[in-house]
Amino acid sequence: PLAVAQILDALAELDADSTVEVIVIARGGGSLEDLLPFSDEALLRAVVAARTPVVSAIGHEQDTPLLDFVADARASTPTDAAKRVVPDVAEQAAGVDALRGRARRVLVHRLDLETRRLADLRGRPVLAAPLREIEHREQGVEALRTRSRRCVAHAVDVAERDLVHAAARMRALSPAATLERGYALIQKLDGQVVRSPADVAGGEMLAVRVAGGSFAARAQAAGATGAGAGEGGAGEGDSE
Template structure:
């Protein structure tokens, strides 16, 4: 161990460290100092959070903090750099410094020894804000389609603002006046300076995870461009976009809107305006409800009146006013048709009866009965049970039994003889007792 303790740093550096051969503190301190020295001079931007400038000292001590993260670094410089700065420097000022990192082996600390300090001017800040705005816009973070709707009456309102600030008073007072039952979950944070962004990010994360918070209001009562720089921070803007809960930006600075106004789901001109947009007015809602009720009643009455008129028109139509009228018309028409059909049938029957009578009269006139009535007779020769009409003298020889039918009956006779037409002699066969 004594040999190791007496070894030079250069020789020790060439030896590998091990449990049997560890490096001493001075060796690792020298190595760190050498590595940091290789970084060289750099330009660094940050915000002054502490400034220690004591009279009679030859070194000024500063703490330079990152505006978007909870990180800082110690800075040392010549006091004249602070006294002779073109713009008076104070805690909260944004600066750009040029210097070189140094590692103090005795205390094991790092410090940035600067040789030049440049305050960041308003114009440069605004230019940086515009470049960031263009970047976020190109990424689509300002797209209206990404905006989440604000609930009509949130269960609980998350409020991020300064402690005992006018913005907090305005939001709470106006909201409770408009809706007395409004509930708040308030997170007091720094709203300017180097600690504002980390605290606001922490408050947004806490309220976004709260199960009852349905909207978050980020409020501040205006201020200068330097005071509002935290609300144009890229990290904060991306946190607003990624939050699940709708966020209302109420910074209250009209001439130059911070970028949080563009990425928020709703921009309010002032904290008072934010309260009016988040919480409905109870009196106005009651008046609107009464108006809607009256309009609904009027609409219902109008609808009932229209339907009543329509029913009245339907009832006044003939088919409903006299429902049997059509049946009566059809009945009368059926009666007319039945009477006409009966008349037509009777006429047809009468005509056929007349025709039948005429035919019967004609038939009677030419029939055998009429002929017999006029003095004619039908002579039949009776042969056993058969009868034959005598049409010729040859059909009735002498002695034949005859049946003579006249108009009112029949006469039985016997043929005594025959006499052809055109002769006057009567030939008698044998009829000693023949008399007519």
């Protein structure tokens, strides 16, 4: 019944001592009733308020008083607490050496891995002979340029042939081609085309257009004969 008060006094005394680095609250195994003081609310609040780190080492592994949940560290037994607070120097040194050796092996393995990876990269053709890829690309560009020239030249040839054919058709359908075959285009002075002798009055001045050029002519009166200014292929009023 006096355990809680005694533990509180001891805890306050140790916490006030600046030379104390850690406080261990420990007890060996016991019944549930024997361990109840270590779940007391006043003790739990005092442990939380303590400035010095507190280690809980109550009973055995299966014992879990509430002190275990508020202490800075929990030990399964008082012996475990002693090992945690004052570890074996040789054991800790061996652990540090083991960690150092493990870190060295990991680092060496990583360096070996990166070295092999770098060697693989340097052995690739693109890095072993970087100009070879550029030359290959250059050949591809030259092939495309040659192909484009052929395509453009072919397109120009086809367009040129089409243009020649179109020009020939236009010349065949042109009125000038009809004039070149010997026909004449007769017009009045106002530009009206003469299509019938009835359209022309006797003595009327006409404009005659042939393949070689144009000249003026005078229409003969109806029934007139002989060679006059109206002769020369235009007397019959031929037109396109």
